[in-house]
Amino acid sequence: xxxxxxxxxxxASSLGAFIHGVDLSKALSEEQFQDVHDALVDNSVxxxxxxxxxxxxxxxxxxxxxxxxxxxxxxxxNDHPELIEVLKPAGEGASFGTGWHTxxxxxxxxxxxxxxxxxxxxPVGGDTMWASMEKAYDHLSDGMKELLDGLVAVHxxxxxxxxxxxxxxxxxxHSLKYTYSxxxxxxxxxxxxxxxxxxxxxxxxxxxxxxxxxxxxxxxESAPILQYLYEFSTQPEFACRFRWEDKxxxxxDNRCTQHYAMNDxxxxxxxxxxxxxxxxxxxx
Ligand code: SIN
Numbered sequence: 001x002x003x004x005x006x007x008x009x010x011x012a013s014s015l016g017a018f019i020h021g022v023d024l025s026k027a028l029s030e031e032q033f034q035d036v037h038d039a040l041v042d043n044s045v046x047x048x049x050x051x052x053x054x055x056x057x058x059x060x061x062x063x064x065x066x067x068x069x070x071x072x073x074x075x076x077x078n079d080h081p082e083l084i085e086v087l088k089p090a091g092e093g094a095s096f097g098t099g100w101h102t103x104x105x106x107x108x109x110x111x112x113x114x115x116x117x118x119x120x121x122x123p124v125g126g127d128t129m130w131a132s133m134e135k136a137y138d139h140l141s142d143g144m145k146e147l148l149d150g151l152v153a154v155h156x157x158x159x160x161x162x163x164x165x166x167x168x169x170x171x172x173x174h175s176l177k178y179t180y181s182x183x184x185x186x187x188x189x190x191x192x193x194x195x196x197x198x199x200x201x202x203x204x205x206x207x208x209x210x211x212x213x214x215x216x217x218x219x220x221e222s223a224p225i226l227q228y229l230y231e232f233s234t235q236p237e238f239a240c241r242f243r244w245e246d247k248x249x250x251x252x253d254n255r256c257t258q259h260y261a262m263n264d265x266x267x268x269x270x271x272x273x274x275x276x277x278x279x280x281x282x283x284x
Contacts, residue, residue: 005032008039008046015132015257016240017043024061024249025052033064040113041198045130045252045259047242053117053249055080058275065113066277069104072183073161074176086116086272087175088126088265094174095270097261100131100234101209103254103276106157108188112279115251116272121244125265129241133203134256136233137193140204151192152215153206153226158185160209189215194282196255203256204233234258244270255279 007020019039022032040046053061059080062068068082077083086096104111116128140148161184163170169178192214194205208230213222242250252259254276 004035005029006035006039008043010043011047011242012240014135014238014240015044015130016047016242017045018047018049022048023051024048025054025057027060028064037065040251040253041196044132044134044257045240045242045250048249049245050247051117051249052247053273055083055273058115058117058273059083062113062115062275062277066279069107069111069276069278071104071276072181073157073178075179082275084176084274086270086274088270089175090267090269092175093263093266094168095126095261095263095265096176097128097259098263099209100230100258100260101160101207102133102205102258105155105190105205105207105210105254106160106183106186106188109281110155110190110279111254111276113251113253113277114274115249115277116274118244118246118248118272120269120271121246121248122265122268122270125262125268126270127241127243127262128250129239129260129262130252131234131239131258131260132256133205133233133258134196134201135238136229136235137202137204139238140232145193148204148229149193152189153192153211154187154189154213154215155210156185156187156212157183157210158187159212187212191282194255196253197280197282199256201256204229205255206230207258234260 009018070081077085103114194203213219
């Protein structure tokens, strides 16, 4: 994408781009903010290197895109409840966000954007991958598009945050603090094919972490269709992979992507600061 105030360097052909020439520690001009916004919509995930971001400045920048959310299950920081410090100490096996997913699709209004800042990143490992649900939709056959268009998927955190299988999360054995609430068990409905409110492009909007069935079908009946979509949409051709460095920022568009945090750095500490920005309920 051509732009006067930033340089956009694609990382992979399906999605992902580095943005150069922006200092996020300072307020951006209206024009530069718009260029960053447009690059995010065009590339679905954007990366910045060497950014000095205080918690306050991270929140301020995030607010330009919408309203930062307070997570109903995972505790935020004491000073800024909207900011989650995603810490994995050296030696701890559990890693937050491992498994393909789109953030918070179990919300009535799924998160629109996530912004993650690398504070202490491992020398190797701990990369994050993203996959384009728009590219995946575009590559479905016409017959499959017709079958899926108009279907509604049911989403819930009840498997991912099930206290019976993830008890240690609620028992304070992880570095992140989890609180059980109705948000864990509630079920919400979203169109299985979702249209992006800015770009107008269509995406496959299901993910293996939070989608539990297709509306009007049993879980068993839904499973083969969903499983097919999970495998199809996260194939390497639709994906990119980002190697973190300290002071890197990734911002991704949850309206049209899934992502996967690699759990391959047990011996290293990793500390990230995350904020999600609230989205819309799309028409069903
Ligand atoms: C997440 O799923 O939000 C975490 C991603 C990461 O830590 O790389």
